[in-house]
Amino acid sequence: MIHAFTSKWVKPKHAIIAAPWLWLSVFFVLPFVFVLKISFSEALLAQPPYDTIIRDIDEGLITLKINLGTYLLLFEDSLYLEALLGSLKVATISTLLCLLIGYPMAYGIASAPKAWRLPLLMLIILPFWTSFLIRIYAWIGLLKANGLINTLLLKIGIIDQPLTILYTNTAVYIGIVYNYLPFLILPLYATLVRLDRTLLEAAADLGCRPWRQFTSITLPQSMPGVLAGCMLVFIPVMGEFVIPDLLGGPDTLMLGKLMWMEFFNNKDWPLASALAVILLIVLVVPFMLMRHFEAKAAEELA
Secondary structure, eight states: OHHHHHHHHSOHHHHHHHHHHHHHIIIIIHHHHHHHHHHTSOBOSSSSSBOOSEEEEETTEEEEOOOOHHHHHHHHOHHHHHHHHHHHHHHHHHHHHHHHHHHHHHHHHHHSOHHHHHHHHHHHHGGGGSOHHHHHHHHHHHHSTTSHHHHHHHHHTSOSSOOOOTTSHHHHHHHHHHHHHHHHHHHHHHHHTTOOHHHHHHHHHTTOOHHHHIIIIIHHHHHHHHHHHHHHHHHHHHTOOHHHHHHOOTTOOOHHHHHHIIIIISOOHHHHHHHHHHHHHHHHHHHHHHHHHHHHHHHHHO
């Protein structure tokens, strides 16, 4: 009966097209509408910790009370601007570090013999079969004053006293790069492994040097993977709060950490929701840039 209904009212191709839109609507648009609604409400101490924006319904007339005070506070208080700039700084530097480390690794795996590629990929993925929190706590043990790294450096004689690494921005960068590096390597590897090697051979036959081969052939063809990997690192790092909270110190100020504090410590849901909305708006810019450069790269390759 269901088959008869779908074949009569819903064409198979329409159902296939509707599936991602339904997924997007249920798991992105609908939650965002709720968050946006909360951001325009007023904070209350009772449960739920925000007031409704619908004040009265009378004979079809709906009266709304929209509170813009939370958004004005975000622009007036320098704390939130500093958190936004701090998140942009950490996300940008972390993405560049992941790219500098991940590109040679992805290129090496893609250039390795076929029998070696799967074991090498497993070495990248295998650490992530353990819990995210356990890996972060393991880094605390490695980076603390009497941890493995300081103990090793002291015994070798490179340093005279323990380095202060934990609860600094350096520890945050180490934790982020370690945890997000596979998100850049895997899409980059998928692009590099499909690289047209005959172009490199032809360039070598014509006397093109290896560096020129890389900048003229390999790098342009790998740009879709580079862009996808950079976005997969940059976007989640902008909202990251666990790593800054556990490895960073009080000077590490990021939007994700502030949202956590406003939601769970201060119980100011409208302010935390407004921060989430601002973060989403900021993340639309790199996403649109990625789409633009992807389309441009596709046109050049065509």
